[in-house]
Structures are given as structure tokens and as C-alpha cells.
Amino acid sequence: MDVPFAWVDVFTTTPLAGNPLALVPDADALDAATMAAIARELNQSETTFLVRPDDPGADHRLRSFTPGGVEVFGAGHNAMGAWVWLALSGRLDPARDTFVQQIGPDLLTVRVSRRAAQGAEVSMEQSAPRFLGEVTDRPALAAALGLDTGALAARPAEVASTGAEHLLVPVRDGAGLDAAQPDTAHLRALLADVGAEGCYVYTLAVDPASGLDAAARFFNPTVGIAEDPATGTAAGPLAAVLVRDGIVRDPAAVVVEQGRRLGRPSRIRLAVDGPRVTIAGTGVVAAEGVLHL
Known part of the structure; x- marks a missing residue:
């Protein structure tokens, strides 16, 4: 056919x-x-x-x-x-x-x-956001992402979902975000241990004039994705976490940038209203x- x-x-x-x-x-x-x-x-x-x-x-x-x-x-x-x-x-x-x-x-x-x-x-x-628990082993997180532990932000990493379970890992700044180079086998094992499908590495250190709330990169060795330029199923739970923690300026207009490292910059726009997440x-x-x- x-x-x-x-x-x-x-x-x-x-x-x-x-x-x-x-x-x-x-x-x-x-x-x-x-x-x-x-x-x-x-x-x-x-x-x-x-x-x-x-x-x-x-x-x-x-x-x-x-x-x-x-x-x-x-x-x-x-x-x-x-x-x-x-x-x-x-x-x-x-x-x-x-x-x-x-x-x-x-x-x-x-x-x-x-x-x-x-x-x-x-x-x-x-789907309505679900917050599935923090991941506290910072040395293991850093090693899986090819980073020094000091590159991780003080905020905890956690698994969250708005339809797919992903591990959200905050780093201090854009330099740390760009430096991430996952060890595929290590990251795959870590994701399996914490019950997550993919890993969304993000930073809140963005230019206030950019209109962004966060910049991110997505890695998913679990299903054969080395790096994805724009991941709505990961941006959704991140937006829900940022609204839950009172970090974003406007929960009705959350903007995440992804894909810049791959030469395919993407802006993902989201809104969070209680259990309702819209992309x-x-x-x-x-x-x-x-x-x-």
C-alpha cells in the first residue's frame, strides 16, 4: 500500500x-x-x-x-x-x-x-498535574547529566506529570544548561529508578526582558530520544511546578524556551489554572x- x-x-x-x-x-x-x-x-x-x-x-x-x-x-x-x-x-x-x-x-x-x-x-x-516525589541524590543526578554537582540549583529535582512522567532537574544558569551531556546508560538507569520516562533539565536564570520563565533541554534515552527541541509533555509539568511554588509572574502566561542548543529555538506557551494545564x-x-x- x-x-x-x-x-x-x-x-x-x-x-x-x-x-x-x-x-x-x-x-x-x-x-x-x-x-x-x-x-x-x-x-x-x-x-x-x-x-x-x-x-x-x-x-x-x-x-x-x-x-x-x-x-x-x-x-x-x-x-x-x-x-x-x-x-x-x-x-x-x-x-x-x-x-x-x-x-x-x-x-x-x-x-x-x-x-x-x-x-x-x-x-x-x-492531564491534571501529578507531583510524584523529589529526587534527592544530587551526585547521582549530576553524574547522569555529565555535570558537576555545583551546577545543580538549590531547588529540588522532582518527578511530575501532566500525561507523561518526567524528571525535572533545575540547574543554576544557562552555562550549566548548555554543559549538560548525559551519560545515556546512567541516565536511563536513574530514570527507571525514579519512575520517570524522560529528563527535563531547566534553569530559571533567564533575562527578565526575554519574556521567558525558564529555558530547558529534554533528554529521553528511555525511548531512544537523544535530545528533543521542544517537549510539551515536559513543559506542562514544569509550568505546574513553577505555579505551585509561586515562582512564575503570571500563571496564565508561562513561557519556556527549548531547542536553542540544537539550532531549533522553540517557545512553548502554557497556562495553569488549578488542575487545568493548557499548552x-x-x-x-x-x-x-x-x-x-
Whole structure:
């Protein structure tokens, strides 16, 4: 069969920036093994497949796989890119701006606005935040990230989730953030020990004039991602933690920068209102193709 796919750059308004997503629409004929093989072939941090929902309350169901063939959940760039493509390809009812997506067992609200000059803008709810405990072994954290212990900030590292469990590790400044060079085996073992999927290293030492609340990098050797340029499933729990601790200036407008070290700077916009975490961003379709299977 011939299987069309698209390349969507997420958290950007221009191609070749932000976080690239491979998207396969109309994927009902593909089984999970084939989806995993396609994700390995396309070799992006995630490849998302659009399939018919099995819950009558959903408009679309999304399944996402990493290059390692692992299916992952949570609403991040994997989901945002899918809705950007749906909007720009004319697949959405123009009389509506609110939809429901099914990701795993979760039904999550999505709002889409279409802006012809700048692609599409999507905002979507994530799962309610869960704070799963602090990680206090600072020497182990530093060693896993290739850092000196002194590069870590005084704030504790912790595992949190808004749909996917990630370890959030604060460092003192941008120099420490740039210096992080994880030991893959060590970090994978540490993440398994603390019950986390990926590691979000972040700093609060950002220029107040930049409009940022934090800058971050994401590493996920658990599912075969060396480094990801924009990770909504990690930015969500970070925003929830910063609001919980009273650190952010405006809980309705939390901004995290990611991807600068990879040459793909991305700004992830979030809002936190009690148990409700919303992530927003733009995206553009950068390429299209066909797989011949």
C-alpha cells in the first residue's frame, strides 16, 4: 500500500525551525508493529498516527511512537502537530473551533485557530498535574547529566506529570544548561529508578526582558530520544511546578524556551489554572511524501 505522510514543524511559524513531527493520517489500516517500524524509518523524536477513535466522545484519536518503536502518550508536540495538519488540510469543521482528542485513555479538549499567514495555532489541555516525589541524590543526578554537582540549583529535582512522567532537574544558569551531556546508560538507569520516562533539565536564570520563565533541554534515552527541541509533555509539568511554588509572574502566561542548543529555538506557551494545564503553539506543514509499503 501507499501511505501518505507529512512533516510538521511545531512551536514555530516558519519551516525548518521548532520541533519536527512526522504525521501519518488515515492510519487505521496499520497495526502497531507497522506504526513502530514507520517511526523507526522516519526517525523523528515522535511520529503520530491519526486513527478512528474508539470513544464516541472524541473527534480524533492519536497514537505516537518514538524512533525506538515505543508508543508514548501525553499531549505535547506530537498532538499539536497533528492538529496543525488537520487545520491546514481542511479536515476540521470550519464552524467549530473546539474539538476532543483521544490519547490513550484520556479525552482532552483542543482549540484551533487558523491563520493563513502564520500556519495554525493550537491550544490544548493536558492531564491534571501529578507531583510524584523529589529526587534527592544530587551526585547521582549530576553524574547522569555529565555535570558537576555545583551546577545543580538549590531547588529540588522532582518527578511530575501532566500525561507523561518526567524528571525535572533545575540547574543554576544557562552555562550549566548548555554543559549538560548525559551519560545515556546512567541516565536511563536513574530514570527507571525514579519512575520517570524522560529528563527535563531547566534553569530559571533567564533575562527578565526575554519574556521567558525558564529555558530547558529534554533528554529521553528511555525511548531512544537523544535530545528533543521542544517537549510539551515536559513543559506542562514544569509550568505546574513553577505555579505551585509561586515562582512564575503570571500563571496564565508561562513561557519556556527549548531547542536553542540544537539550532531549533522553540517557545512553548502554557497556562495553569488549578488542575487545568493548557499548552499553546503554532506550526506549519514543511513537507509531504508517500511511503511505499
